[in-house]
Amino acid sequence: xxxxxxxxxxxxxxxxxxxxxxxxxxxxxxxxxxxxxxxxxxxxxxxxxxxxxxxxxxxxxxxxxxxxxxxxxxxxxxxxxxxxxxxxxxxxxxxxxxxxxxxxxxxxxxxxxxxxxxxxxxxxxxxxxxxxxxxxxxxxxxxxxxxxxxxxxxxxxxxxxxxxxxxxxxxxxxxxxxxxxxxxxxxxxxxxxxxxxxxxxxxxxxxxxxxxxxxxxxxxxxxxxxxxxxxxxxxxxxxxxxxxxxxxxxxxxxxxxxxxxxxxxxxxxxxxxxxxxxxxxxxxxxxxxxxxxxxxxxxxxxxxxxxxxxxxxxxxxxxxxxxxxxxxxxxx
Amino acid sequence: xxxxxxxxxxxxxxxxxxxxxxxxxxxxxxxxxxxxxxxxxxxxxxxxxxxxxxxxxxxxxxxxxxxxxxxxxxxxxxxxxxxxxxxxxxxxxxxxxxxxxxxxxxxxxxxxxxxxxxxxxxxxxxxxxxxxxxxxxxxxxxxxxxxxxxxxxxxxxxxxxxxxxxxxxxxxxxxxxxxxxxxxxxxxxxxxxxxxxxxxxxxxxxxxxxxxxxxxxxxxxxxxxxxxxxxxxxxxxxxxxxxxxxxxxxxxxxxxxxxxxxxxxxxxxxxxxxxx
Numbered sequence: 001x002x003x004x005x006x007x008x009x010x011x012x013x014x015x016x017x018x019x020x021x022x023x024x025x026x027x028x029x030x031x032x033x034x035x036x037x038x039x040x041x042x043x044x045x046x047x048x049x050x051x052x053x054x055x056x057x058x059x060x061x062x063x064x065x066x067x068x069x070x071x072x073x074x075x076x077x078x079x080x081x082x083x084x085x086x087x088x089x090x091x092x093x094x095x096x097x098x099x100x101x102x103x104x105x106x107x108x109x110x111x112x113x114x115x116x117x118x119x120x121x122x123x124x125x126x127x128x129x130x131x132x133x134x135x136x137x138x139x140x141x142x143x144x145x146x147x148x149x150x151x152x153x154x155x156x157x158x159x160x161x162x163x164x165x166x167x168x169x170x171x172x173x174x175x176x177x178x179x180x181x182x183x184x185x186x187x188x189x190x191x192x193x194x195x196x197x198x199x200x201x202x203x204x205x206x207x208x209x210x211x212x213x214x215x216x217x218x219x220x221x222x223x224x225x226x227x228x229x230x231x232x233x234x235x236x237x238x239x240x241x242x243x244x245x246x247x248x249x250x251x252x253x254x255x256x257x258x259x260x261x262x263x264x265x266x267x268x269x270x271x272x273x274x275x276x277x278x279x280x281x282x283x284x285x286x287x288x289x290x291x292x293x294x295x296x297x298x299x300x301x302x303x304x305x306x307x308x309x310x311x312x313x314x315x316x317x318x319x320x321x322x323x324x325x326x327x328x329x330x331x332x
Numbered sequence: 333x334x335x336x337x338x339x340x341x342x343x344x345x346x347x348x349x350x351x352x353x354x355x356x357x358x359x360x361x362x363x364x365x366x367x368x369x370x371x372x373x374x375x376x377x378x379x380x381x382x383x384x385x386x387x388x389x390x391x392x393x394x395x396x397x398x399x400x401x402x403x404x405x406x407x408x409x410x411x412x413x414x415x416x417x418x419x420x421x422x423x424x425x426x427x428x429x430x431x432x433x434x435x436x437x438x439x440x441x442x443x444x445x446x447x448x449x450x451x452x453x454x455x456x457x458x459x460x461x462x463x464x465x466x467x468x469x470x471x472x473x474x475x476x477x478x479x480x481x482x483x484x485x486x487x488x489x490x491x492x493x494x495x496x497x498x499x500x501x502x503x504x505x506x507x508x509x510x511x512x513x514x515x516x517x518x519x520x521x522x523x524x525x526x527x528x529x530x531x532x533x534x535x536x537x538x539x540x541x542x543x544x545x546x547x548x549x550x551x552x553x554x555x556x557x558x559x560x561x562x563x564x565x566x567x568x569x570x571x572x573x574x575x576x577x578x579x580x581x582x583x584x585x586x587x588x589x590x591x592x593x594x595x596x597x598x599x600x601x602x603x604x605x606x607x608x
Contacts, residue, residue, distance in 0.1 A: 072507040085505035099509035
């Protein structure tokens with residue numbers, strides 16, 4: 001089991017309210033990603049759940065029991081840190097066995113669990129090494145190993161992939177997703193990378209300045225962003241947010257069109273000049289300066305042959321224009 | 333970047349370094365040299381002394397006149413005992429100051445250090461009377477307690493700086509892994525800070541071994557360490573240079589040897605954290 005509920009959780013450091021008030025329910029077995037720009041309070045929220053920070057007010061329940069005042073060790077959660085936080089003076093074996101030792105298991109039980117975790121994570125040949133003798137990816141695996149042997153109610157990941165290079169990051173991302181499918185344990189994952197959020201999550205929690213902007217599945221957030229913040233944050237490249245006459249025409253303060261929802265047309269639409277074109281093979285990213293709506297990003301097919309200075313006409317696809325009111329919220 | 337220096341400059345600097353080193357070591361050297369001569373020869377001019385016959389008479393006499401092993405034992409008990417006791421108290425204290433600092437932690441640290449700035453003689457009377465009333469005069473227990481208290485500020489400060497170097501996330505990881513406070517300090521913090529703890533231990537053993545104010549004031553015989561043993565040879569009745577030197581040599585030899593073998597550890601420990 002691993003059902004976690006936050007009730008009006010508030011956290012302040014001195015005078016500063018980092019998290020004014022958050023209500024959130026995380027279901028057992030869910031993969032939840034907290035995403036938001038740096039300083040939005042996502043790591044603080046994770047640390048509150050972990051028990052590494054005390055809540056200023058409000059409550060946290062884990063599997064129905066009040067965990068607000070419980071120390072981290074008693075919450076039954078495991079955490080993987082950004083810096084991995086491995087014990088440098090212990091071998092990989094001892095690192096992974098540490099939580100088992102703390103739980104009072106016999107050395108035989110510890111060894112059996114370490115062996116099976118090492119097998120899953122391809123660490124069998126490294127058990128006698130120290131963390132200092134491992135690569136970044138291997139250290140990450142040890143940190144995960146240390147988390148899984150405890151069979152926790154939920155895993156907490158605090159930007160675990162940000163210290164890895166791009167290729168390794170994609171691999172580890174898939175490994176963590178597979179691990180989730182295998183273990184079916186609740187996972188809460190903090191990242192500032194919306195690609196990680198989109199690819200891994202069952203449920204994304206978008207945070208901004210300590211507040212939840214929107215909660216939903218990746219596709220729900222992509223298709224129906226609740227406000228301009230979520231609209232701009234989810235999706236890559238970013239949604240074009242347009243104000244002015246074109247927005248007024250549709251009865252909105254701001255309209256949003258995703259780069260992939262703009263078509264290159266022969267007539268009508270917004271006329272503009274290509275400023276930058278990036279050919280990725282599969283896609284072409286264009287930056288087009290238009291008179292009507294300013295500079296906008298377009299995601300076109302890989303076969304498009306446009307370059308700097310070419311004139312194009314762009315039209316948003318039907319039903320793909322998002323309308324936002326003066327408060328930034330989506331209009332019905 | 334390495335600085336370039338000419339050969340003559342190197343020679344001058346090297347000579348100066350050796351000169352200063354010799355100057356610092358000279359009193360110890362002279363004490364050792366005097367200890368191998370008779371009382372009569374010891375007070376002669378340096379040249380006459382060095383050319384006079386060498387012998388172990390002073391050492392033999394010191395051995396028969398006083399109980400070296402008792403004083404040596406007392407020194408070991410007082411210096412090692414007080415250091416270990418101080419570590420037991422200081423490790424949790426430094427943990428708290430380094431990882432869960434309060435508003436007044438810095439003030440507290442400064443206040444602890446300020447106690448070292450006070451002249452010890454300022455509290456001699458209350459301390460002496462307190463010791464007398466508690467029956468602690470001339471006891472090893474009393475001396476261990478005093479030495480622990482005297483060195484505690486330094487021990488806490490040193491450990492605090494070592495602990496500050498340890499990333500807090502690792503201790504948080506231990507907490508997440510189910511470690512109690514005791515396990516966290518015992519299995520994670522202490523092993524990681526072991527080099528720092530070792531040099532703190534060494535330095536404080538040396539400081540406590542050499543301490544010669546309280547040990548002289550609060551002991552007479554039973555708990556008297558080697559400092560008292562040396563002092564017993566500088567009496568107003570007469571000059572006992574050779575015996576005094578022999579006693580001094582015997583008193584400082586153990587700590588000199590310890591310092592020599594642990595100098596790498598000491599230097600590493602004392603400069604730990606200075607360069608990153």
